[in-house]
Amino acid sequence: MSDLDVPLRPKRKKTLVDFFVQFRWVVVIFVVLRISCTIYVLIYLGDLKSEWKSYDRRKKEHDENVKKAVKRLNERNPSKDGLVCTARMPWTVVGMRNVDYKRARHFEVDLSAFRNIIEIDKKRMIARVEPLVNMGQIIKATVPMNLAFAVVAELDDLTVGGLNNGFGIQGSSHIYGLFADTIMSYEIGLADGRVVRATKDNEYSDLYYAIPWSQGMLGLLVSAEIKLIPIKEYMRLTNKLLKGKLRHIAQAYMDAFAPRDGDQDNPEKVPDFVETMLYNPTEAVCMTGRYASKEEAKKKGNVINNCGRFLLGWMMPPNISLLKATQGEAIRNYYHENHVIQDMLVPLYKVGDALEWVHREMEVYPLWVCPHRLFRLPLKTMIYPEPGFEQHKRQGDTHYAQMYTDVGVYYAPGPILRGEVFDGAEAVRKLEKWLIENHGFQPQYAVSELNEKDFWRMFDGSLYEKARRKYKAVGTFMSVYYKSKKGRKTEKEVAEAEKEVAELETPEVEGT
Numbered sequence: 001m002s003d004l005d006v007p008l009r010p011k012r013k014k015t016l017v018d019f020f021v022q023f024r025w026v027v028v029i030f031v032v033l034r035i036s037c038t039i040y041v042l043i044y045l046g047d048l049k050s051e052w053k054s055y056d057r058r059k060k061e062h063d064e065n066v067k068k069a070v071k072r073l074n075e076r077n078p079s080k081d082g083l084v085c086t087a088r089m090p091w092t093v094v095g096m097r098n099v100d101y102k103r104a105r106h107f108e109v110d111l112s113a114f115r116n117i118i119e120i121d122k123k124r125m126i127a128r129v130e131p132l133v134n135m136g137q138i139i140k141a142t143v144p145m146n147l148a149f150a151v152v153a154e155l156d157d158l159t160v161g162g163l164n165n166g167f168g169i170q171g172s173s174h175i176y177g178l179f180a181d182t183i184m185s186y187e188i189g190l191a192d193g194r195v196v197r198a199t200k201d202n203e204y205s206d207l208y209y210a211i212p213w214s215q216g217m218l219g220l221l222v223s224a225e226i227k228l229i230p231i232k233e234y235m236r237l238t239n240k241l242l243k244g245k246l247r248h249i250a251q252a253y254m255d256a257f258a259p260r261d262g263d264q265d266n267p268e269k270v271p272d273f274v275e276t277m278l279y280n281p282t283e284a285v286c287m288t289g290r291y292a293s294k295e296e297a298k299k300k301g302n303v304i305n306n307c308g309r310f311l312l313g314w315m316m317p318p319n320i321s322l323l324k325a326t327q328g329e330a331i332r333n334y335y336h337e338n339h340v341i342q343d344m345l346v347p348l349y350k351v352g353d354a355l356e357w358v359h360r361e362m363e364v365y366p367l368w369v370c371p372h373r374l375f376r377l378p379l380k381t382m383i384y385p386e387p388g389f390e391q392h393k394r395q396g397d398t399h400y401a402q403m404y405t406d407v408g409v410y411y412a413p414g415p416i417l418r419g420e421v422f423d424g425a426e427a428v429r430k431l432e433k434w435l436i437e438n439h440g441f442q443p444q445y446a447v448s449e450l451n452e453k454d455f456w457r458m459f460d461g462s463l464y465e466k467a468r469r470k471y472k473a474v475g476t477f478m479s480v481y482y483k484s485k486k487g488r489k490t491e492k493e494v495a496e497a498e499k500e501v502a503e504l505e506t507p508e509v510e511g512t
């Protein structure tokens, strides 16, 4: 079998759920889209209400709400109550994972009031925001000032709390890294009721570095200070058709944002934005973007594309929470088994290998690829660059960061589309194994098949575990592995895991 041949599989029997999924678009277009539109109007009104408050009032409300959250946390009786969770309804979160842990006994702390932009400090180029502020809300507030978060994930509904505790990639991540790399400070409510401010260089710097990817399992985030960058009104987009074998496409993608002479910090050579879509194993479109002023954009010959289509385009995309709420368990399981929704974060120099692997094992198209930096940090965090990467001077790398890329796999695999047998869970297991062997990472919003041992082979747990003990999270918040784990969690299982962790020795933490 050559590298791009795919295995032959037997045909699969269709079920009633196949029928529902095939015609789900009818319900989505004629029912869901309309309700979704109403939800967006209500969210917009909520944002307006928040905007009308003065910054002083928002700060005052924030302080009062922090006190309420801490009071609630302090009311918990560890011998009687379950572990602490936010009161966010499982279907309202954007992630694909089943939020099964909320079915067991747990102690809810309501953070729903934390949805204000508390301050925009143009001098320090920082926005202080509460965790439920979402991307749509921050864009509306900052873009009129020609400012933006350095990394703005591409779906309005994604929240600051979710992106910093979870993933956080976007077309500018080849410059700024992941969302958490742009956070200057966290205000966090700890298990013992203290509220602390963690920064890179204060007494809580270990907590600062331990929070990203911890899924909120070190404390409750109540606000964050996030880096702002100056922007222009328009984006000059260049779409380049890439044709050839997957390896050639991979090289052309790398060349679009990673100069071969290593001049990675030169804005003349590196675009502000980059992402690529592969439509099949031989064709892709690489999109690069550079900010442009109104004057530049309106020059003769330029075509200005005002986004939003006349018919139903302006209603898109449908609200993800609503789609999840109307799914039901059978359809949700169907998607887990027959669709792949996974991201593979891999060192950039392995992107060709990753694309070939996906083709062979899953045959999913289109594929989304988007680069991001992994910085070398004073402490080894849950995700970290390959040891010694800086000595190889590979394309995209600098002495302070290794260039990675996300290979986003979000659709029905070829065998499913051809009506063949395909084991989705097994394919994800293989994907995870491949990632572990290639120093790659799997964002935890997706459904994972990892067992605990392999979870901690993929992610480094030393700083996280140390912070969990130092900041008394053990016994109050569940471990990040149990939170990410697929399937229902029994209370006994989670409690026993907590007890085991409490008895272990505190690990040593390295630098990277």
Ligand SMILES: Cc1cc2nc3c(=O)[nH]c(=O)nc-3n(C[C@H](O)[C@H](O)[C@H](O)COP(=O)(O)OP(=O)(O)OC[C@H]3O[C@@H](n4cnc5c(N)ncnc54)[C@H](O)[C@@H]3O)c2cc1C
Residues within 6 Å of the ligand: 086, 088, 092, 093, 094, 095, 096, 111, 131, 153, 154, 155, 157, 158, 159, 160, 161, 162, 163, 165, 166, 167, 168, 169, 170, 215, 216, 217, 219, 220, 221, 222, 320, 445
């Ligand atoms: C259609 C789609 C598009 C996506 N696009 C992107 C994208 O462009 N870029 C990207 O990076 N990701 C993207 N994602 C993935 C996204 O990063 C995750 O879904 C992520 O979980 C954010 O979702 P959320 O804001 O609803 O947060 P949640 O899922 O609610 O939160 C994520 C985690 O953070 C914890 N958390 C949240 N708030 C707090 C808090 N205040 N205190 C403590 N813990 C907290 C939660 O408990 C949870 O464990 C996408 C996902 C989908 C389904």
